[in-house]
Amino acid sequence: MNQNGKQIISIIIGAVIAAVSYQVVSRVLFPTPCFDSQLIKVANEINKNCPIMVDQVTRLDNTMAGPGNSIAYNYTLVNHEATELNIESIKEYITPILINMVKTSEEMKSFREIKVSLKYNYRDKSGVFLFSVLINPEDYES
Numbered sequence: 001m002n003q004n005g006k007q008i009i010s011i012i013i014g015a016v017i018a019a020v021s022y023q024v025v026s027r028v029l030f031p032t033p034c035f036d037s038q039l040i041k042v043a044n045e046i047n048k049n050c051p052i053m054v055d056q057v058t059r060l061d062n063t064m065a066g067p068g069n070s071i072a073y074n075y076t077l078v079n080h081e082a083t084e085l086n087i088e089s090i091k092e093y094i095t096p097i098l099i100n101m102v103k104t105s106e107e108m109k110s111f112r113e114i115k116v117s118l119k120y121n122y123r124d125k126s127g128v129f130l131f132s133v134l135i136n137p138e139d140y141e142s
Contacts, residue, residue: 043071056079057080058076071118072120073120075122076122081126085130120133
């Protein structure tokens with residue numbers, strides 16, 4: 001290997017070491033809060049009471065904390081089959097209601113403060129997936 005090749009390899013190795021050192025130092029000196037672990041605790045607490053009927057047709061089966069500061073709520077519409085539902089109409093109807101709930105509910109305040117993404121998954125009484133509603137921070141901060 002010629003002198004130029006050795007210099008390039010030395011520069012690359014130096015850059016990698018510098019980048020890794022920067023990451024280690026910045027994480028030690030300026031740690032970011034780990035909200036994922038907090039959301040796991042929240043999901044576990046909610047799940048202790050699941051399944052739970054939230055109204056006459058909707059049952060909360062469980063919640064799941066996900067990566068990237070997110071949480072999913074898994075619901076079943078206990079009285080309906082997918083074939084008898086107009087799924088798009090239900091989704092159009094429920095989405096603004098869910099967004100408003102996240103925006104205004106005192107129970108959701110801590111989620112708003114740490115900018116949690118919320119996903120609401122719905123299944124029919126046979127367990128067939130119907131639809132999801134994803135609410136990101138930009139949806140409830142506006």
